[in-house]
Amino acid sequence: MVNILIGCTGSVATIKLPLLIQAILEKNRDVKVNVVLTKSGEHFVRSAPLTFENVRVFTDDDEWASWDKRGDPVLHIELVKWADIFIVAPLSANSLAKLANGLCDNLLTCIARAWDTSKPLIFCPAMNTKMYEHVLTKEHIDKLLSWGYQCIPVIEKTLMCGDTGLGAMAEVDTIVEYLDSEIKKKS
Numbered sequence: 001m002v003n004i005l006i007g008c009t010g011s012v013a014t015i016k017l018p019l020l021i022q023a024i025l026e027k028n029r030d031v032k033v034n035v036v037l038t039k040s041g042e043h044f045v046r047s048a049p050l051t052f053e054n055v056r057v058f059t060d061d062d063e064w065a066s067w068d069k070r071g072d073p074v075l076h077i078e079l080v081k082w083a084d085i086f087i088v089a090p091l092s093a094n095s096l097a098k099l100a101n102g103l104c105d106n107l108l109t110c111i112a113r114a115w116d117t118s119k120p121l122i123f124c125p126a127m128n129t130k131m132y133e134h135v136l137t138k139e140h141i142d143k144l145l146s147w148g149y150q151c152i153p154v155i156e157k158t159l160m161c162g163d164t165g166l167g168a169m170a171e172v173d174t175i176v177e178y179l180d181s182e183i184k185k186k187s
């Protein structure tokens, strides 16, 4: 059994989450999938709530609700221990900047900050072309790559805002193929 944690952030590409989960589960019978959403990520799931039976969705509220007193589990640490693979798809410009600078102000970024880098952390950037072309984007991606994180690059597309250019999240099929090769290394 390979445990996969999918992180989704405040990029509109989070609307692809149901398709991504479905494609992962269809391809691999021996995986368990859980999800962690940032506050902005929650926005894109609210309009189409997930209906998968065995997929748990964690949010910042769960982090606070699960800890009350000394001895209680710390959710982000529990999730780091649980997950064999952490894939952040999509990774927004804002969350990318947080990760590149070590910020950890929500459940997802705390998981990344506590991540055991002997396990794969894969990220799929997604943002508007203008944000993607900002000089900081490459700087931040390169920093994550230098820590051994793996990037599934953006593609060119007509984006949600109508602009056409680089910045769209990689296709679900591409992500699932990539994940599959990482799953095979583990099983």
Ligand code: PCO
Pocket: 011, 012, 013, 016, 126, 127, 128, 129, 157, 158, 159, 160, 161, 162, 167, 168, 169, 170
């Ligand atoms: C805002 N941002 C975006 C994010 C990147 N877009 C994408 C694709 C989706 C539809 O195929 C949303 C997945 O366009 O990854 O569009 C632009 S102002």
